[in-house]
Amino acid sequence: MEQTSRGKHPGLDKDDRAGSDRLIQWRYFKDRMATVAVGIGGIGVLVAILLIFFYLAWVVLPLFAPASMDKVAEYADPIGEPALLLSVEEQAEVATHVGTDGRVRYFDVLTGELRGESRIPIPEGASIASFDQIDSNRGVFGLLLDNGGLVVVKEVHQIRFDDQGRRVVSSLDFPYGEEPIETGLGEVRSLDVRVSPESLLIAAAMPDGRIELVRYVQEVGLFGGSGELTADEQATLRLDLPPDQRIERLLLDPAENWLHVLTDAGEVVTTNIRRLDRPERLGPVTVAGDGAHVVDARYLNGGISLLVTTSDGRITQLFPVRDEGAGWRLQKVREFEAPGEAMVSALDIEQRRRGFVAADAEGRVAIYYATSHRQLLNEAVMDGPIADIALAPRADRLLVTSRDGQVSVYDVHNEHPEVSLSSLWGKVWYESYPEPDYVWQSSSATSDFEPKFSLMPLSFGTLKAAFYAMLFAMPLAICGAIYTAYFMSPELRQIVKPTIEIMEALPTVILGFLAGLWLAPVLELNMPGAFLLILMLPLAIPLSGFLWTRFPASIRHRVPDGWVPALLIPVVVFIGWLAFALSRPVEAALFGGSMPLWLNNEMGITYDQRNALVVGLAMGFAVIPTIFSIAEDAVFSVPKQLSQGSLALGATPWQTLVRVVLPTASPGMFSAVMIGMGRAVGETMIVLMATGNTPIMDMSIFQGMRTLSANIAVEMPESEVGSTHFRLLFLSGLVLFLFTFFFNTLAEVVRQRLRRKYSTL
Incomplete structure (x- = not known):
């Protein structure tokens, strides 16, 4: 054993050998612990990313859940008579049946038990000639009597708490009084009525083909109350229909x-x-x-x-x-x-969305949503013809009556009918729009608003912002990284590289603030100067280098080696000052004193103050440090023996750079570009503050945009938890997650291929 130990540790005594073994074991233990810790950290990162993905998917999946109906009750029709109107109140507990004799009866939706009865005051000797459901959202309907009188009725359902507990009390209200309004119309073929706080408009189709329009005005007193209705306008329309057609x-x-x-x-x-x-x-x-x-x-x-x-x-x-x-x-x-092969026998409209329900004479019921152009559900609910259907105001309960006197009640589960792949990513023809279009507009001031949930403008805006940011940042960052790593002196590199990298620590909210409140107005007032700067700088820098070579040697030698690039600083400052100094004269001479107005009037290009140009400059400034740092490290890490061997074989520095250094560093440089692209895609605060946040699809550099991340930041605080809008914002986050995953995966695949291709250099 001693010989063996001495063979392992020659020249050491027994105690020293034991201490050395313990040191080796301790180092081995620390190495193993570090390996385990790094492995746990890496696995933890992967698990965290997967958890984020699965959480986003868990919130988003209900958007694509199919509609369904569950039967909760079935009983014999408690009324047993045809209905002019069958409706269900807000709580989906009480149904209203308006009969042809003017009786209004209320019954329990789930049991069919009668809850009460009201009667519409119809004068003796008169009968109902025509019925019109004026406003289903407010429960207002009208009855035209055969003597020309019009009765406007409103359903009233109130929740009360008394000795009997909580109950819904139903009654009738008469906005224009119980006495019929004398219209003088007589017999009519069809009637429609519209009411508003100030007026009442009646349209009646007469047997001879003419249409009578009468508008009544109701005067309101200074201290409230309503006056009598008086006819304000009257007109007669004739459509000149063919003799064989009628209204x-x-x-x-x-x-x-x-x-x-x-x-x-x-x-x-x-x-x-x-x-x-x-x-x-x-x-x-x-x-x-x-x-x-x-x-x-x-x-x-x-x-x-x-x-x-x-x-x-x-x-x-x-x-x-x-x-x-x-x-x-x-x-x-x-x-x-249609629901089936038979004729549609009943139709009802959702009161809060653009959905509707249709039933046919074979007992089938189908649920639709208009904006997304979807048939969400189609089921056979009865064996015979369906006489009528009534959908609850919240669209969560459906009452179905058959012609043989049977009533079925269904609970409806249809939370997100607005969403489909075509409505999210395709063009949709929205109400009053001249043609189908991509539109994102999630809310409005009225409940009648048609939500517009196209993700195309947001995805387009995200890629547009990233494109202009990379268009500005990529040439500057990559060229600067190549020069700093390959040509710049070590002393100057030790100043330039940390200075650029520290730019990344600048909060993006500061950049967005400066871009929105300072840079955007400056560019609008000095637009010709900005374009002159883009044209003059690429010419001035090579010209300055050429002129420097013509300076006397005594002057050039006074500049320390490696510090010549610092002489470009005053050149860049001077060119910037000159470009903006020439801006106003050029604008007055060529663009009539205002380049934005000239673009609008002469070129038809709308100029928004906060546009893609501002975002490109501000976000490019934020992305430059990321691309520069990674690309500079990639170029600087190319083994010196490769470049020195190329120079020793007679290649020029530029030939060595292009044919040896850049191919070897290309995997790292491509990774830098793709990481910068991912950074630009996910940027929030700059695009939130430096654009007009207008979700439009216009590639113009003078137009704004709205990105996925900015949209989430703007709308998430005001969205209702669990609503379609709320879940679509999570879907936006999932799309952004997939964008970033795609770019990073693409970067890794290309990097590995470039690495294998140039690993033999």
Whole structure:
């Protein structure tokens, strides 16, 4: 053993050999611990990234969950009579049945138990001639009597707490009094009524084909209260329909701008009635095939889109859009597939979204969403024909009645109908837009707003901002890194490299603040100077170098070796001053005193103060240190024997740089570029503060943009947790995550290939 120990540690005694063994073991233990710690740290990073990915996916997946219905009750129809109106109140607990005799009965949605009854005051000897559901969102409907009287009724449902506990108390209210409004219309074929706080508008189709429009005004007193209705305007329209056509249905829009007339030939004729004395006619637009007729027509929530069902199984969405000549036309936008082969027998509209439910004569029910052009669910719920359906205001419960007196109640699960791959990434034709487009507009001041959730403008803005940032940063950073690592003296490099790297410590919120409040106005006021600077600097720097070689040797030798590049600092400062000094004279001489106005008037290019040029400069300044540092290390790490051997074989420094140094350093330089690209893609504060945050798809350098990260920062605080908007912001984060993952993966793949290719140099 002693010989063996001496063989291992010659010249050491026993105690020294023991101490040396312990030292080796301790070093081995520390090495193992460091290896384990690094491994745990690396695995922890991978686990953290995977957890982030899975959390984002967990929040996003409900967006693509299919709609479903669960039957919760079934019972015999407690009324047993046809209904002019079947509706469900806000809490989905009480249903309202309006009968043809003016009786209004309320029953429990889940049990069918009668909850009460009201009666519409119809004068003796009169009967209901026509019914109109004026405003389903507010529960307002109208009854035209055969003697020409009009009764406007509003459903009232109140939650009360008393000795019986919590209960919903239902009753009727009469906004214009219980006495019928004398219209003098007499017999009518179709009726539509619109009410507002100040007026009431009636459109009635008469048997002889004319349409009578009457607007009543209600005077309001100084201290509240309402006065009597008085006729304010009246007009008669004639559509000059062919003799074999007749009017089947009238629809006024809530804003009282349009009157849609549906004929028995399946045509929609629209008239602009903003001025009753000068109506403008649009159409006709055909919505039914040969021999088919209109079954039902409703307004989607918001009162802009018209939904028409026809006997040949078509469900068509239409709305007015502006023509190129500033006129209007009625546009057929979408057609939806019917629930089944049979005719659509019932239709109901969601009160808070652009969704609707249709049922047919074979017992099938389908749920649709208009904006995303989707049929979300299609199920057979009854064996026989469906007579009527009523959707709760929150679209979470559906009441279905059959013609044989059966009632079925379903809980509806349909949280995010607005989302589909086509609505997120394709063009969508939104209401009142002249054509399909990519639009992101998540909220508005009114509940009638149609959400626009296209991620294309945000993704485009992200790539646009990164492109202009890299266009500015990449040449400066890479060329600066090559010069610093290969040509610059060690003394000057020790100053330049830390100075540029310390720029990365500057908070991006400071850069965004300076870009938005200082740089953007400066560029707008001195735009010619900015472009002169871009043109003059590349010419001035080589010219300065050439002139320096013509200086006397006595002057050139006074500059210490390696410090000649520092002489360019005053040159750059002077050229910058000269360019901006010439800005105003050039702008006055060539651009009429204002280059932004000249671009707009002469070139048709809109100039926004906070635009891609500002973002490119500011974000490029933030990305330069990252690219410069990694690229400079890659060039500087090229083994000196390679470049020295190339020089010894007679190559010039430039030939050595291009053919030896750069190929060897190319994996690291490519990684620098891709890491800088990932940094630009994920940047938030600069694009948030230095752009107009307008989600538009315009590659112009004078237009702004909105990026995915900036959109998350702006809208996440105001989004409702669990809503479609909330989950779409997480989807934006997931898309950003995948962008970054793609760029980093691409960088690693290319880096490995370049490394294998040039490893033999």
